[in-house]
Amino acid sequence: MTEPSRAIFLSYASEDAEAAQRICEVLRAAGIEVWFDQSELRGGDVWDRRIRQQIHECRLFIALISAHTEARDEGYFRREWKLAVDRTHDLAEDRVFLVPIAIDGISERTARVPDSFRHVQWTRLPGGQASAAFVERVRGLMSPTPPATTLLAPSPGVPGIPQQRLGMGSSQRAVRAGAAVAVAGVVAYLAYEHRWTAPHALPTPTPPAPVSVALAAFSPPPHSIAVLPFVNMSGNRDQEYFSDGITEELITALSQVSSLRVIARTSSFAFKGRNVDVGTIARALNVGSILEGSVRRAGSKIRVTVQLVNGRDGFHTWSQDYDRELKNILVMQSDIATAVAEQMKAKLFGDEASKIKAGGTRNPEAYDAFLRATEIRFQTGELHHAIELAERAVQLDPQFARGWLSLSWFYGVKSQIAASSSTWQTRARTAAETALRLAPELPRAHGIMSWIDSLNLDWDAATREVTAAEALDPTDVNTLEAEAVLNTQLGRWQDAIVATRAVIERDPLGFEHRMRLAFCLSATGRHREAEQVYRDVVTRWPLNAQAHASIALEMLLDHRPAESLVEVRRERDERSRDSVLPMIYYALGRQVDSDRILAAYERGHGSDNAFDIAVIHAYRGETDLAFQWLDHALDRHDASLSWIKGNLAPFANITSDQRYPQLLNKIGLPIP
DSSP, X not given: XXXXXXXXXXEOOGGGHHHHHHHHHHHHHXXXXXXXXXXXXXXXXXXXXXHHHHHHHOSEEEEEEOHHHHHOSOOHHHHHHHHHHHHXXXXXXXXXXXXXXXXXXXXTTTOOOOGGGGGSOOEEOGGGOOOHHHHHHHHHHHSSSOOGGGSOOOBTTBTTXXXXXXXXXXXXXSOBTTBOOOOSSHHHHHHHHOOOXXXXXXXXXXXXXXXXXXXXXXXXXXXXXXXXXXXXXXXOGGGHHHHHHHHHHHHHXXXXXXXXXXXXXXXXXXXXXXXXXXXXXXXXXXXXXXXXXXXXXETTEEXXXXXXXXXXXXXXXXXXXXXXXXXXXXXHHHHHHHHHHHHTTOOOOSOHHHHHHTTOOOOHHHHHHHHHHHHHHHTTOOHHHHHHHHHHHHHHOTXXXXXXXXXXXXXXXXXXXXXXXXXXXXXXXXXXXXXHHHOTTOHHHHHHXXXXXXXXXXXXXXXXXXXXXXXXXXXOHHHHHHHHHHHHHHTOHHHHHXXXXXXXXXXTTOHHHHHHXXXXXXXXXXXXXXXXXXXXXXXXXXTOTTHHHHHHHHHHXXXXXXXXXXXXXXXXXXXXXXXXXXXXXXXXXXXHHHHHHHHHHHHHHTTTOHHHHHHHHHHTTOHXXXXXXXXXXXXXXXXXXXXXXXXXXXXXXXXXSTHHHHHHHHHTOOOO
């Protein structure tokens, strides 16, 4: 290995060794060095200094993702993934390093992978069969300066913000509390958190002012603040979870101060490890103040240093050190939050301290387990381990309401991928009810309850929970998110648009909110506006899979199939492209091409994308086939069905059939 920095590290589960071998052989035949040796690695059976060094030195990290990695709660390949993600924090923002490859029909929506894997485009190589085009793409990525089309370029005007890939899902992951996530195929994605409507099928509301999708001029709202990820000063990188956890806890604490407008974690953490000046960050997030700091932990003692910075001029306005025992972490969070509010001259109403402490714990071990589980949620995706840690947290302190809330969220995610979904949903509900019993003032608990009810298609119960959350804190970002998602599912488009725009103000760098906004605009027949929102997403995150297919679908719905065909051919994700092409070809009168692409799509994705296929058949006017595939989706408990209200345009050909209201009745949604 004469040029270690020019090599590829191939990470895989032992069950996928044959597929890994095929990819390895094709790349080596093309003269590309690959670190792959079954006798040494065997999917991570040997874990030593050499492997760590290879991950640290390789040029690209290729991770094979499959049903096998999905099924395994533990494995050395997961350690390899975590080390690769850790390395990205030290790389330049335009450096391509992570290359996820799906080798079977695994859904990107529910894949148990690190969050960073969802920020880049996935490649699909069924069975590890690598094409010449794939080899050329890898060769381009291996070059010292990859072609511009392969770089994860920073968003215009916001230097250093990492790119996100559509399909991460809103949602991205299986689910976020109170928010849906993107689905793997574009049709499913747009059905799940987006898309289609026939203007004549819904009452046409008076259009509000056009939605602005550009970064707003810098005029931050009063008392607006973003908390940047605190620096880990413990001298041990393994303590990164603790400093990140303290940061998120402070975001939560500041959010309890009613007069403050606090940016959500997703947007604040977009700048982690990036060399971006405070003024640029403040303008990107449209906030007047930035809170930054550091965390040093030594046993049970912690020191947190905080600095408040004026977002307009970059000057420090206040700083303070806080030395506490870990058991007194709630007091420290309350002290910091109230001090920050006072420095910002934000009005305090007297109950902030009790709200901040609500649902917390004084048990250091329980708190540590809680923070470790939180890290897994945002980083590694090891759901089994996260559940173990969250369960440990509430075992150590049964009165830890926020620990129960975290456990409820993990149980809910598990219900989306486990065979016994009802069992996990019951556990999720019980944990959330426990959290509410212990701390009735937690609005997020009601948001999670609403999400669980929607998974169970109990829309009345979901509505009651969102109403309860609104009564507790109508400005909380989690409340607004739950409100936006539920209104979208129920087809209350204008309410969904208002709530989604409010969420975007608090989480401006969360792309899934903009995708939902475009979906709702499309659902009211405003396809040109929806198209502009999607184009804004492409501008901000140029390498997102599904972005061009999303634009193509809007063009198709706007009766511009020829333009749509040009746009969809720019889509790099094959599954996304092929879920749209049959409809475009059908609209252009190219029936043979439409049949050919649809038949291949059914063969490749019939088991996990039944709803997509139903949409295509409905669009083509094939009523019986559409209902057959909808029945398949219902049998498989396809979560996309809960978003059917926003898909009236392709379903326009079948909505007059008596089976359509019967299907809505089964799903529990209002019948038009």
